[in-house]
Amino acid sequence: MTKPWHTFFFLAGIFIMLALLMVFFPGGVDIQGFKLRVPALTDLFDTLSVSHDSSLIQLADLGRKVNKEQEENEMETSSPSLPDTSSRKKNADSLASDTLHLQKELFNVQHVPLCPIEYPEGREDLLYPFFRLLASGAADTSLIRILHYGDSQIERDRVTSYLRNMFQTKFGGGGPGLLPAVQPYGKLLSVFHEASGEWKRYTSFGKVDYSLGHRRYGPMAALYRLTCPGDEDSICEATITIRKNKFSYAALRRFTRCQLLLGNCADTLTVSCYADGLLMGREKHPAPFLHRVRFTFPEFTEEITLHLTAREGTEVYGFTLDAGHGIAVDNIAMRGSAGMEFTHIDPVHLKMCYELLKPKLLILEFGGNIAPTQASNYTFYGKRLYREISFLKSLLPSDVPVIVIGIGDMSLKENGQYVSYPNLTHIRDEMKKAAFKAGCAYWDLLKAMGGPNSMPLWVAARPPLATRDYVHFTDLGARVMGKMFCAALNQEYERYVSSCRRGWAGQN
Structure with missing residues (x-):
């Protein structure tokens, strides 16, 4: 008959043996060609060490603020009245000569980590046509549409819904698009x-x-x-x-x-x-x-x-x-896509659709589905992405800007720890090259998240900002990402306002 203390010492012996393996053979041990993987002892305390990381504290704080915004919005059960836009000029040409009607900021996004939007050399004014529409008061009488294409990261209206709300709250408009x-x-x-x-x-x-x-x-x-x-x-x-x-x-x-x-x-x-x-x-x-x-x-x-x-x-x-009238923002999620399939669409038909919808800004958010692909280099993706962006731009008026949102951090498990895919920075660099070559703005999501190996922080945040697949944002994390992107847009709008005021000062 097995006595309870026998069982206790047996289990204790097993745990001691496992602990010794973790200490002396972190990562695993080879036994006649067979690899026995053993997690490192530090993995057991990974959550404790992460919880004191200053970046995690900042992320968690931002997540709580965005969550509070959502809760306050849900309390507003009735549809709000349209924003008061009477102070905006109806003529974009008058902006440089009357600075009183230029609002300094696009959104109220204080205390948000800032990752700037980047541009091809000499094209820092690339988004000005869109900003000019916003500042002119065009949204008071007509509809300004934004198309947001992306992969599974934006499914179910994630990311887009936060961006849409920021625009519609400021400039009017409504609906899911x-x-x-x-x-x-x-x-x-x-x-x-x-x-x-x-x-x-x-x-x-x-x-x-x-x-x-x-x-x-x-x-x-x-x-x-x-x-x-x-x-x-x-x-x-x-x-x-x-x-x-x-x-x-x-x-x-x-x-x-x-x-x-x-x-x-x-x-x-x-x-x-x-x-x-x-x-x-x-x-x-x-x-x-x-x-x-x-x-x-x-x-x-x-x-x-x-x-x-x-x-x-x-x-x-x-x-x-x-x-x-106001702002419309469309969420177009393409699960499994890397943004390389637009040229599969009939260009005549697609151009006719765009002429009916009249988009004023395109946002392309892809790259994640290339990460599992192993290649010596990713120039093939950069060339293909350039081709796709050029195709879309050929179907739109020349004053419609495009913002490419790059690949974010994604993790895979190695030796018991979650680390970034080794090719992320290469994919990011090719996406940026393609965007610049095509005359587009670029926003570095990988950098905005905190760089390589930042995804575990998003997962460990409380409440979580990313799911335990270490690839996708949670709904809250998607709103946090949307807020970071809005902060970047806000910075560019402030720069646009400054340029208008400098022009006005030069004329007087």
């Missing part, structure tokens, strides 16, 4: 999104289904095609429903307009819009290549339903929910 017919990546942070009927998704990235027969994927690099039982002449019915989320940002819940982008339907299709069950409008129109359907509804509407009756094969490239 551009959305797909069906949500492919789980519940959004911004709105409740449901769809009925049979839909099939086709993407220009990831696993491409070439049976689609064309490359008209639209501005979201993906489309949804209506399908239904029966032959090719069958008539399909489907609905798309959006409900406001009372826990989303208050400004986001203020939208009054919808536009739906459709195509691949030579026969007449019918689209009806219902606001809280009341019919707001109905349109019947063929859409062989690209057609836009638009509706308006009251701001206090809680639920919007789009009902489609159309021939099988009808395609939806996306729909927008915006206010009549």
Whole structure:
């Protein structure tokens, strides 16, 4: 019969042997060609050592501040009134001659670690056309749209939602912007999104289904095609429903307009819009290549339903929910993409979509999906990224700036410790070269996070700012990253204001 003290000494002996292995063979021991991995003793106390790191304390403090902002916003259950923009000039040309109407800062982002936006040599004014629009008061009467493309790091409206709220709170506007017919990546942070009927998704990235027969994927690099039982002449019915989320940002819940982008339907299709069950409008129109359907509804509407009756094969490239003016920021997440698939999209069709949406700024946030790729160098990625950026710029007016957000820190486990992927700085450098060569601004996310091996700090922060896959931000971490990016934009806007004032002083 085994006595309890036998068990105790047996287990104690095991722990002592493991401790000795950790001390004398940190990292592991070879036994006849077999590698027995053993964590170092310091790994057991890693959390204790990290908790006293000053960078972690700063990160945790910033996370708590951003979390408090979110909680205060959630308490504002009613839609806020539009910001008072009466003091802004309506004419951008008058800014240099009347500095009283220039607001010094873009956002209130005090006490945020600052990582500046970088530019190609001699192009420090690259973002000025966008800033000029903001300062001129154009958002008071028209819609200024920002497209934010990215990989899984921005899924579910993460990062984008914080950026959108900052812009809409300052300059007006509302709504989540551009959305797909069906949500492919789980519940959004911004709105409740449901769809009925049979839909099939086709993407220009990831696993491409070439049976689609064309490359008209639209501005979201993906489309949804209506399908239904029966032959090719069958008539399909489907609905798309959006409900406001009372826990989303208050400004986001203020939208009054919808536009739906459709195509691949030579026969007449019918689209009806219902606001809280009341019919707001109905349109019947063929859409062989690209057609836009638009509706308006009251701001206090809680639920919007789009009902489609159309021939099988009808395609939806996306729909927008915006206010009549102000700022719109679109979240376009491309899971698994490294930003190398835009040239797979039909340029004529995509340009037509951009002409309807009229974006004034593009943000491209990729790079993470290249990190697992092992290569001697990453010039191939830089060349391909340059090609993709140049393609997008060729479809837009020349005064639409592009900001490339570089790869952030990502960790893998080696010898029991999480360390950065060894190729991150090489990928970062190639992304910056490609951005500068294409005439774009660049924001270094890796540097903003704290540099290589900073991801464990984001994971260890309380509350956590990154998930335990050591790759993705948590929702809170995404808001922190968004705040850091806003701080960088704010610095550039202040520089723009200073240049305007210097110009005014020179004229007097």
